Amino acid sequence: MRDAAPTAPQPKYLADYAPPPVTVTHVDLHFRLDPLATRIRARLTCERREPGEMVLDGEQLKLISIAMDGAALDPSRYTLTDTALTLHDAPDRFILETEAEIAPETNKALEGLYMSGGMYCTQCEAEGFRRITWMLDRPDVMATYDVEIEADLPVRLSNGDEVAPGKWHDPWLKPTYLFALVAGNLVATSDRFTTVEGREVALNVWVRPGDEGRTGYALDALKRSMLWDERVYGRAYDLSVFNIVAVDDFNMGAMENKGLNIFNSRYVLASPETATDSDYANIERIVAHEYFHNWTGNRITCRDWFQLCLKEGLTVFRDQQFMQDERSAAVQRIGDVLTLRARQFREDAGPLAHPVRPESFVEINNFYTATVYEKGAEVIGMLRRLVGPEGYAAGCALYFERHDGEACTIEDWLDCFAEATGRDLSQFKLWYSQAGTPVVTVREDFKNGRYRIDLKQETPQTPDQPNKAPLVIPLAFGLLGRDGREIQATRIHALDTATDRLEFDLDEKPILSMLRGFSAPVILQHDQTDADRLILLAHDTDPFIRWEAGRMLSKSRLMAAVTDGAGFDAGWLDALHRLATDEAADPAFRALALALPSEDDLAGSLHAASVVPDPDRIHAARKSAQRAIADRLADDLPALRAAMAVPGPYDPRAADAGKRALGATLLRLQTLRDGGDAARAAYAAADNMTDRMAAFTCLLEARDTSVAAAFEQDWKHDRLVMDKWFMAQVAHADPSEAVAQAEALTQRADFDASNPNRFRAVLGGLSAGNPAGFHRADGAGYALLADWLITLDASNPQTAARMSAAFETWRRYDADRQTLMRAALERMRDAASSRDLREMTDRMLG
Numbered sequence: 001m002r003d004a005a006p007t008a009p010q011p012k013y014l015a016d017y018a019p020p021p022v023t024v025t026h027v028d029l030h031f032r033l034d035p036l037a038t039r040i041r042a043r044l045t046c047e048r049r050e051p052g053e054m055v056l057d058g059e060q061l062k063l064i065s066i067a068m069d070g071a072a073l074d075p076s077r078y079t080l081t082d083t084a085l086t087l088h089d090a091p092d093r094f095i096l097e098t099e100a101e102i103a104p105e106t107n108k109a110l111e112g113l114y115m116s117g118g119m120y121c122t123q124c125e126a127e128g129f130r131r132i133t134w135m136l137d138r139p140d141v142m143a144t145y146d147v148e149i150e151a152d153l154p155v156r157l158s159n160g161d162e163v164a165p166g167k168w169h170d171p172w173l174k175p176t177y178l179f180a181l182v183a184g185n186l187v188a189t190s191d192r193f194t195t196v197e198g199r200e201v202a203l204n205v206w207v208r209p210g211d212e213g214r215t216g217y218a219l220d221a222l223k224r225s226m227l228w229d230e231r232v233y234g235r236a237y238d239l240s241v242f243n244i245v246a247v248d249d250f251n252m253g254a255m256e257n258k259g260l261n262i263f264n265s266r267y268v269l270a271s272p273e274t275a276t277d278s279d280y281a282n283i284e285r286i287v288a289h290e291y292f293h294n295w296t297g298n299r300i301t302c303r304d305w306f307q308l309c310l311k312e313g314l315t316v317f318r319d320q321q322f323m324q325d326e327r328s329a330a331v332q333r334i335g336d337v338l339t340l341r342a343r344q345f346r347e348d349a350g351p352l353a354h355p356v357r358p359e360s361f362v363e364i365n366n367f368y369t370a371t372v373y374e375k376g377a378e379v380i381g382m383l384r385r386l387v388g389p390e391g392y393a394a395g396c397a398l399y400f401e402r403h404d405g406e407a408c409t410i411e412d413w414l415d416c417f418a419e420a421t422g423r424d425l426s427q428f429k430l431w432y433s434q435a436g437t438p439v440v441t442v443r444e445d446f447k448n449g450r451y452r453i454d455l456k457q458e459t460p461q462t463p464d465q466p467n468k469a470p471l472v473i474p475l476a477f478g479l480l481g482r483d484g485r486e487i488q489a490t491r492i493h494a495l496d497t498a499t500d501r502l503e504f505d506l507d508e509k510p511i512l513s514m515l516r517g518f519s520a521p522v523i524l525q526h527d528q529t530d531a532d533r534l535i536l537l538a539h540d541t542d543p544f545i546r547w548e549a550g551r552m553l554s555k556s557r558l559m560a561a562v563t564d565g566a567g568f569d570a571g572w573l574d575a576l577h578r579l580a581t582d583e584a585a586d587p588a589f590r591a592l593a594l595a596l597p598s599e600d601d602l603a604g605s606l607h608a609a610s611v612v613p614d615p616d617r618i619h620a621a622r623k624s625a626q627r628a629i630a631d632r633l634a635d636d637l638p639a640l641r642a643a644m645a646v647p648g649p650y651d652p653r654a655a656d657a658g659k660r661a662l663g664a665t666l667l668r669l670q671t672l673r674d675g676g677d678a679a680r681a682a683y684a685a686a687d688n689m690t691d692r693m694a695a696f697t698c699l700l701e702a703r704d705t706s707v708a709a710a711f712e713q714d715w716k717h718d719r720l721v722m723d724k725w726f727m728a729q730v731a732h733a734d735p736s737e738a739v740a741q742a743e744a745l746t747q748r749a750d751f752d753a754s755n756p757n758r759f760r761a762v763l764g765g766l767s768a769g770n771p772a773g774f775h776r777a778d779g780a781g782y783a784l785l786a787d788w789l790i791t792l793d794a795s796n797p798q799t800a801a802r803m804s805a806a807f808e809t810w811r812r813y814d815a816d817r818q819t820l821m822r823a824a825l826e827r828m829r830d831a832a833s834s835r836d837l838r839e840m841t842d843r844m845l846g
């Protein structure tokens with residue numbers, strides 16, 4: 001347990017930033033590892049910059065000894081509390097030596113030094129280092145490190161270069177949050193890479209014995225990432241070794257520690273038998289993301305945690321660019337927009353809305369959000385669109401040159417672009433401070449050869465921000481003729497006022513293709529006719545717009561089905577039929593275009609249209625739409641499925657993955673017609689996990705749970721595969737049974753709540769995977785999740801608080817559900833043992 005929070009904890013403010021009076025320039029660490037009594041000797045080289053006390057952070061540490069410049073420090077010269085070590089009269093230059101004792105074995109928060117599957121590992125971002133030793137645990141204190149690890153273990157790793165077995169030196173300045181240590185009985189898959197600068201780099205992926213056959217894809221992704229960053233951003237690697245370690249118990253996806261990336265094992269380990277196509281894609285993206293942090297995050301870091309988007313938004317943008325280059329750009333962009341809308345728009349529309357650069361927080365762990373990451377990445381994309389690719393490259397080059405080795409702010413970043421391009425970015429900067437998703441309304445008018453587009457922008461109120469100023473919104477658009485020909489190629493209009501008008505002289509009213517490539521993270525309100533959307537779907541030059549037009553057609557049908565029980569018209573079904581059977585189109589694109597808006601997306605859109613969403617009706621409407629599509633495609637399904645068969649050995653790359661994705665979509669439709677016959681055959685024939693999971697989830701939806709036992713029999717030895725098994729049974733259960741199913745799974749001996757992946761599989765399988773089940777009218781879903789989050793919060797506040805965001809939509813629903821969700825939130829707030837969960841529940845209750 002940590003800081004019990006009986007009263008609301010105090011926030012920190014960006015405006016209060018002040019540099020520390022005394023800083024640390026070098027850190028010397030000696031670890032003697034032991035599960036219950038690890039000893040850490042720290043020798044800090046300290047330098048005064050300004051008058052004032054030196055306050056070092058330290059939590060859950062037992063003090064063994066403390067000395068200054070070689071002599072024991074008299075107790076009158078320092079004060080030690082649960083969270084800090086204060087030196088009252090620190091001189092201008094001195095060496096501080098402390099010895100601390102901690103118990104990694106009992107650390108279930110997975111922050112600081114802990115144990116997972118028999119190995120020692122660390123997680124220091126954001127403020128975990130203070131659980132290892134006393135230090136200025138803040139990103140603006142950058143130091144070089146020497147580390148020695150004493151343990152009877154074959155593999156002992158830390159940051160930098162290994163100077164002797166178990167001894168490491170990191171020559172690059174870094175803040176505490178990038179420190180890492182790993183020790184255990186591990187095996188490596190290794191390779192080499194020569195940088196453009198001629199540096200020879202040893203690459204290793206470290207895993208537990210038995211997992212070494214599943215490291216190849218991560219290693220391949222790493223090499224491609226290194227090449228890409230050299231080629232596209234001119235950034236080369238800067239140490240003689242790059243280590244990646246896979247850890248089973250991890251709160252997040254992965255961590256960019258200097259030269260020693262630590263990964264949740266689900267984002268490293270992959271084999272065709274155990275990992276799906278989306279696992280492979282995630283591994284590729286996350287390996288790239290962490291590698292790219294070496295420059296955007298590590299060489300140049302954040303001055304304070306308010307600037308988190310400086311490294312995260314930029315690095316997500318870079319990993320998205322990488323994925324577009326390595327895979328299909330169109331499919332990647334559509335996927336990124338889907339994620340942004342599903343997570344960030346949802347966040348922006350509720351009580352947890354906050355700016356890309358927040359101005360206050362209680363617990364920084366609560367701000368590793370879709371807004372900081374995904375909207376942060378969109379802001380970089382808009383900057384690039386506004387200054388153009390050359391301006392962007394020039395701004396980046398200036399940033400790397402000017403700020404290498406520094407801890408920076410968003411102002412530092414934007415100044416580089418203003419200077420490199422001569423552009424005034426003061427209005428653009430509002431994207432960092434103003435929360436909420438702007439709504440851009442488009443009205444068209446055509447009279448006497450004059451075509452007019454009237455534009456209006458409005459950003460809704462968000463917590464603490466009642467009034468919003470107009471933003472600079474890059475709107476990429478084009479025009480089509482009624483025959484589908486493009487009559488105006490893509491142009492970018494920077495909308496920077498509340499209203500604006502564009503005018504064209506034309507013979508006939510064109511079809512407006514607005515927000516090509518999703519050029520800004522806004523909600524577009526544009527009443528287009530079905531006829532126009534069908535033309536865009538069939539002919540637009542921009543694949544995002546083609547997909548978006550199809551999605552709008554589907555969404556309008558689904559909204560009508562929910563609100564008025566409307567049926568499904570032949571025009572729409574014919575359009576989907578044309579898409580499904582369009583052999584010229586990329587199968588991955590066809591799969592995306594056939595996918596209906598999610599239940600949560602529909603609930604959010606209904607709410608935005610002032611309709612109270614009914615989760616059961618939404619679920620039913622989606623199901624009947626799928627049945628209607630299955631019936632329309634019935635005659636073609638066998639041939640279409642056959643055409644998606646992928647011969648030869650499994651290849652995770654985009655071409656085959658796209659075929660499997662469309663194949664799975666078609667199998668889902670087929671299952672609605674044959675009750676599972678095709679899926680049973682597909683399950684039996686599957687020779688890879690992608691096909692197996694597709695068939696398994698189809699059968700669960702057809703209420704054939706018999707395969708679950710066989711699946712378990714085949715895979716019970718494999719933790720990552722069993723996570724899929726746990727999740728699928730909840731996410732694909734009938735909504736009326738999902739809560740009972742989740743509850744039953746939590747009773748199993750192999751449900752280990754202290755493993756975040758397993759916890760998320762079951763409870764996230766309910767709250768995110770089965771919305772109608774979670775929102776069961778009697779509140780049983782809310783109660784189950786609240787119970788488990790309260791339990792988890794006592795040991796792992798970070799994951800408990802993160803998952804509590806399942807309740808952020810509570811104000812969307814009917815009075816009865818609101819009462820039940822509010823009660824669950826109040827119960828969590830009152831029982832919160834951490835400031836993490838306390839802050840989240842306080843914010844959601846408003």
Ligand code: PHE
Nearest residue numbers: 125126252254255256290368
């Ligand atoms: N910095 C990590 C990333 O984005 C995420 C992370 C945050 C991991 C906090 C662990 C703890 O790559």
Ligand code: ZN
Nearest residue numbers: 289293312315
């Ligand atoms: Zn990151």
